Amino acid sequence: MLDYLGLGDDLTEEERMVRDTAREFLDEEIRPDIGEHFVEGTFPIEKIPEMGELGFYGPNLEGYGSLGLGERAYGLLMEELEACDSGMRSMASVQGALVMYPIHAYGNEEQKETWLPKLGSGEAVGCFGLTEPNHGSNPSEMETRAERDGDEYILNGNKTWITNSPIADVAVVWARDVSSEDSPVRGFLVETERDGVSTNEIKEKLSLRASITGGIALSDARIPAENVLPEVSGMKGPLSCLTQARYGIAWGAVGAAKDAFEQAVEYATDREQFGKPIAGFQMQQEKIAEMATRISLAELLAHRLAELKERGDLRPQQVSMAKRNNVRMARRVSRTAREMLGGNGITTDYSPMRHLANIETVYTYEGTHDIHSLVLGEDLTGIAAYK
Amino acid sequence: MKVLVTVKESADIADDFAVDDDGIDETYVEYDLNEWDDYAVETGVQLAEAGIADEVVGVTIGPERADETIRKALAKGVDRAVRVWDDALAGQDLLDVSTKAHLLAAVAEDEDADLVLSGVQASDDSFGATGVALAERLGYEWAAVVSDLDVNADAGEARVNRELEGGLQERLTVDLPAVFTIQTGINEPRYASLRGIRQAQSKEIAPKTPTDIGVET
Amino acid sequence: MSDGDVLAVTEHRQGELRDVSLELASAGRALADATGGDLHVAVVSGDVDAYADELSVDGVDAVHTVAAGDEFNHDVYVAAVEALVNDLAPTQLLLPNSVDGMDYAPAVAESLDRPVVTDAVEVDVTDDGLAVHREMYGSKVETVISIADGPFAVTVRPGEFEPASGTSDPEVVAHDLNLDLDALGSTVEGYEAVDTGDVDITEADFLISIGRGIEEEENLELIEDLADATGGTISASRPIVDNGWLEKGRQVGQSGKTVTPTVYLAIGISGAVQHVAGMKNADMIIAINTDPNAPIFDISDYGIVGDLFEVVPALTEQFD
Ligand SMILES: Cc1cc2nc3c(=O)[nH]c(=O)nc-3n(C[C@H](O)[C@H](O)[C@H](O)COP(=O)(O)OP(=O)(O)OC[C@H]3O[C@@H](n4cnc5c(N)ncnc54)[C@H](O)[C@@H]3O)c2cc1C
Numbered sequence: 075m076l077d078y079l080g081l082g083d084d085l086t087e088e089e090r091m092v093r094d095t096a097r098e099f100l101d102e103e104i105r106p107d108i109g110e111h112f113v114e115g116t117f118p119i120e121k122i123p124e125m126g127e128l129g130f131y132g133p134n135l136e137g138y139g140s141l142g143l144g145e146r147a148y149g150l151l152m153e154e155l156e157a158c159d160s161g162m163r164s165m166a167s168v169q170g171a172l173v174m175y176p177i178h179a180y181g182n183e184e185q186k187e188t189w190l191p192k193l194g195s196g197e198a199v200g201c202f203g204l205t206e207p208n209h210g211s212n213p214s215e216m217e218t219r220a221e222r223d224g225d226e227y228i229l230n231g232n233k234t235w236i237t238n239s240p241i242a243d244v245a246v247v248w249a250r251d252v253s254s255e256d257s258p259v260r261g262f263l264v265e266t267e268r269d270g271v272s273t274n275e276i277k278e279k280l281s282l283r284a285s286i287t288g289g290i291a292l293s294d295a296r297i298p299a300e301n302v303l304p305e306v307s308g309m310k311g312p313l314s315c316l317t318q319a320r321y322g323i324a325w326g327a328v329g330a331a332k333d334a335f336e337q338a339v340e341y342a343t344d345r346e347q348f349g350k351p352i353a354g355f356q357m358q359q360e361k362i363a364e365m366a367t368r369i370s371l372a373e374l375l376a377h378r379l380a381e382l383k384e385r386g387d388l389r390p391q392q393v394s395m396a397k398r399n400n401v402r403m404a405r406r407v408s409r410t411a412r413e414m415l416g417g418n419g420i421t422t423d424y425s426p427m428r429h430l431a432n433i434e435t436v437y438t439y440e441g442t443h444d445i446h447s448l449v450l451g452e453d454l455t456g457i458a459a460y461k
Numbered sequence: 462m463k464v465l466v467t468v469k470e471s472a473d474i475a476d477d478f479a480v481d482d483d484g485i486d487e488t489y490v491e492y493d494l495n496e497w498d499d500y501a502v503e504t505g506v507q508l509a510e511a512g513i514a515d516e517v518v519g520v521t522i523g524p525e526r527a528d529e530t531i532r533k534a535l536a537k538g539v540d541r542a543v544r545v546w547d548d549a550l551a552g553q554d555l556l557d558v559s560t561k562a563h564l565l566a567a568v569a570e571d572e573d574a575d576l577v578l579s580g581v582q583a584s585d586d587s588f589g590a591t592g593v594a595l596a597e598r599l600g601y602e603w604a605a606v607v608s609d610l611d612v613n614a615d616a617g618e619a620r621v622n623r624e625l626e627g628g629l630q631e632r633l634t635v636d637l638p639a640v641f642t643i644q645t646g647i648n649e650p651r652y653a654s655l656r657g658i659r660q661a662q663s664k665e666i667a668p669k670t671p672t673d674i675g676v677e678t
Numbered sequence: 679m680s681d682g683d684v685l686a687v688t689e690h691r692q693g694e695l696r697d698v699s700l701e702l703a704s705a706g707r708a709l710a711d712a713t714g715g716d717l718h719v720a721v722v723s724g725d726v727d728a729y730a731d732e733l734s735v736d737g738v739d740a741v742h743t744v745a746a747g748d749e750f751n752h753d754v755y756v757a758a759v760e761a762l763v764n765d766l767a768p769t770q771l772l773l774p775n776s777v778d779g780m781d782y783a784p785a786v787a788e789s790l791d792r793p794v795v796t797d798a799v800e801v802d803v804t805d806d807g808l809a810v811h812r813e814m815y816g817s818k819v820e821t822v823i824s825i826a827d828g829p830f831a832v833t834v835r836p837g838e839f840e841p842a843s844g845t846s847d848p849e850v851v852a853h854d855l856n857l858d859l860d861a862l863g864s865t866v867e868g869y870e871a872v873d874t875g876d877v878d879i880t881e882a883d884f885l886i887s888i889g890r891g892i893e894e895e896e897n898l899e900l901i902e903d904l905a906d907a908t909g910g911t912i913s914a915s916r917p918i919v920d921n922g923w924l925e926k927g928r929q930v931g932q933s934g935k936t937v938t939p940t941v942y943l944a945i946g947i948s949g950a951v952q953h954v955a956g957m958k959n960a961d962m963i964i965a966i967n968t969d970p971n972a973p974i975f976d977i978s979d980y981g982i983v984g985d986l987f988e989v990v991p992a993l994t995e996q997f998d
């Protein structure tokens with residue numbers, strides 16, 4: 075894939091190997107069918123354990139079966155996954171950054187030992203329930219609540235747009251603990267097989283089709299009190315998870331864009347009109363130059379993020395900047411790439427339109443583009459403009 | 462028992478390569494783990510997983526660049542590796558079979574290997590001779606073009622299928638210690654996992670010169 | 679024995695002399711002529727007398743027989759060839775680069791301390807010694823290895839040299855090695871033929887053969903469509919079978935089937951020697967390959983340099 079600035083040359087051997095093994099696996103096991111999954115609206119569920127064995131879920135965590143992989147290598151993994159399809163990266167992001175991460179960061183010993191190895195190996199699938207039908211960009215107004223009843227909590231509420239909820243074994247549900255003072259938001263580990271928990275699938279998506287999305291309905295769902303994540307309270311819990319996942323998105327978007335770019339260049343150098351390859355026309359060259367430049371800049375941003383994250387200096391606002399920029403970049407690049415493919419560009423035979431459709435989700439989830447503008451705006455001016 | 466797997470970085474050339482007097486320009490060449498050796502590595506690692514092999518050691522003859530290839534074998538489960546090289550070897554255009562057999566035999570003796578697994582051939586120079594020459598050199602038994610292998614360490618023997626022409630299989634029993642040259646299709650080589658890749662970083666690749674292992678080249 | 683003698687070791691299996699044996703005889707004759715020596719041919723194990731008759735072809739000066747067991751066993755072959763070389767002191771030792779050859783030739787060369795060059799497609803005698811032509815990088819590049827005078831061993835690619843023919847009356851010498859066959863390190867227990875599956879590709883008139891260029895199992899659909907449209911039968915190169923995408927009975931080549939259809943359409947197959955061994959006698963060979971240097975084009979009657987993912991659907995359309 076495109077590496078105009080030679081960033082690949084500066085990778086460590088380990089980083090290169092992570093990238094290569096992910097690419098090899100995806101090329102051989104996933105890519106051949108991904109267009110079909112997209113059309114059918116299915117995910118290659120049978121590959122979930124194999125991806126776990128390969129270490130694709132939460133490899134940057136330490137202990138409990140995780141690998142303590144460096145952040146750049148983790149980023150490269152996300153880039154490769156999303157170059158295949160945003161649905162693949164979403165699977166790994168949700169499992170690793172949104173489910174394993176909060177258990178790892180805020181769970182007790184028993185929760186970690188019960189869930190982390192299983193989630194890491196893909197034996198169990200997790201999902202992250204924050205968004206609600208009436209509360210998307212502003213989840214702090216969530217309505218889902220948990221009420222203490224002896225040794226148990228009783229949960230009520232609805233979550234929607236939850237990646238993997240229909241196939242999940244466990245959901246990290248964020249809810250207001252109305253039995254505590256000020257009803258703080260807390261995280262609850264809810265096994266989906268419990269009474270009072272149901273999940274429905276959202277079928278009619280036009281984006282991120284190779285990914286399973288659904289709702290979680292909680293009606294008097296009883297869970298043991300020890301299922302609460304003890305070490306966090308307040309919106310910091312879910313938001314810190316999102317920072318982890320957005321970091322992966324900043325890398326992933328580069329992958330999707332590169333894949334679209336590669337297809338466009340290959341097509342344009344091959345396809346002839348007016349007696350020569352379309353890549354030989356200035357207008358197409360301008361598009362190619364622009365795409366390559368945008369991709370390269372976004373990639374630099376991702377690499378810089380890795381450095382900051384590795385040494386513990388990464389601020390959430392910096393992640394917002396990269397998520398915002400890189401996803402917008404991928405949206406533009408995949409659209410330009412699609413356009414260069416002419417009529418062929420709207421079929422599943424080529425990836426750009428699939429990436430373009432997927433990116434609409436990526437643009438929206440994990441904080442919409444607009445919301446990240448507001449995050450940056452607040453950070454740069456000191457004035458919050460959400461309300 | 463201890464298993465030694467010989468691995469080689471093999472060169473693949475681009476479709477639009479050009480040849481000049483010095484051979485093929487390096488820009489057209491890409492190196493990767495030899496296709497046949499990938500199956501030999503998998504065979505070795507499966508023996509370890511089955512509790513038959515206590516240790517699987519990789520050996521390669523090659524320049525420092527070959528570390529990347531051998532690291533891949535380490536990531537797939539080989540425990541550690543030895544890489545043999547020196548300037549004299551670097552100065553040779555093509556290593557002849559006998560030199561390779563001498564060097565590998567010295568390592569096998571050093572390691573006291575009970576079983577040596579080799580690929581049938583290298584995809585670049587296609588000599589297809591190293592494993593069997595090595596066996597002769599070591600005084601081990603051997604079988605070439607092995608498509609099925611069942612090691613019985615206690616009985617000191619292995620049941621082997623050799624794949625002959627026309628899809629015919631020859632069944633034989635071979636005494637250990639032995640060298641087997643492994644044919645593609647014998648198993649399904651795994652992908653290197655991230656865990657394997659991480660562990661591989663701290664596995665040893667011991668660089669040795671022919672002199673270190675007592676071979677005059 | 680005079681300097682320049684050649685010893686060629688033949689092979690047989692299940693009671694039949696293998697084709698490469700007579701090819702070795704002709705390659706050996708050419709070498710012996712160039713160096714002014716005699717051609718000795720050896721046959722080891724099995725019904726050696728019957729084989730000796732078959733090997734009494736033009737150009738053979740002597741046939742050496744070693745009766746020991748029925749079928750190939752590399753320990754027997756190594757011992758027999760070593761003994762013969764010590765006895766006859768030939769300058770040149772020619773062995774087959776067959777699967778059995780691969781199982782003993784390197785060992786013989788190593789124990790005799792002779793340099794070995796394998797898989798020769800041409801052997802010339804030059805002023806500097808011997809020039810052995812062989813192929814590298816999956817037959818994309820031919821190299822010449824020079825061996826200075828002196829004893830050496832060369833293994834010869836099956837199917838590259840004209841088989842020797844005619845009849846002659848060579849001296850037949852029986853050698854007794856007194857081998858203890860029970861003390862061998864490896865014992866051959868028998869043979870298994872591969873299950874051919876439901877289709878016999880050797881019977882097909884039109885074979886559509888697919889190689890690694892197809893990239894993915896799912897893409898085989900393209901080929902099935904072409905087969906449906908044309909009535910062709912699908913066969914494959916080895917990697918496709920190794921991957922489990924088609925059954926073993928569909929494999930063409932050295933370790934698969936030898937086929938002689940009227941038309942052999944090779945799609946995304948590079949033309950490695952082991953593949954070519956199984957199909958080069960097809961009446962007409964057509965190849966589709968993106969790489970203009972792919973060796974398959976060397977033996978093709980028609981070649982399309984192009985991407986199979988474009989060419990195959992276009993072809994299918996023509997027939998639909
Ligand atoms: C395929 C898919 C998978 C998802 N997976 C998950 C998951 O696993 N878990 C989970 O919890 N959620 C998930 N989500 C939900 C996602 O995070 C939300 O869709 C997102 O946060 C936006 O919320 P909303 O859809 O309610 O949009 P809204 O918040 O209603 O926003 C609508 C529009 O208004 C804009 N807007 C909102 N507020 C402001 C403001 N203050 N100023 C300016 N503009 C504003 C937004 O930018 C947007 O353009 C997923 C979504 C999708 C589509």
Ligand SMILES: Cc1cc2nc3c(=O)[nH]c(=O)nc-3n(C[C@H](O)[C@H](O)[C@H](O)COP(=O)(O)OP(=O)(O)OC[C@H]3O[C@@H](n4cnc5c(N)ncnc54)[C@H](O)[C@@H]3O)c2cc1C
Nearest residue numbers: 889890891915916931932933934946947948952953968986
């Ligand atoms: C002892 C032994 C026995 C063997 N027996 C056999 C045997 O019986 N049969 C056999 O086949 N092999 C056999 N082999 C393996 C053989 O050496 C080769 O590895 C094998 O034949 C290669 O198969 P291939 O041509 O399909 O793949 P490759 O050599 O990888 O060639 C793939 C070809 O596809 C072309 N290509 C790629 N993409 C496209 C595209 N989009 N459109 C068109 N063309 C494309 C490439 O340019 C390339 O030429 C044997 C090997 C050994 C050592």
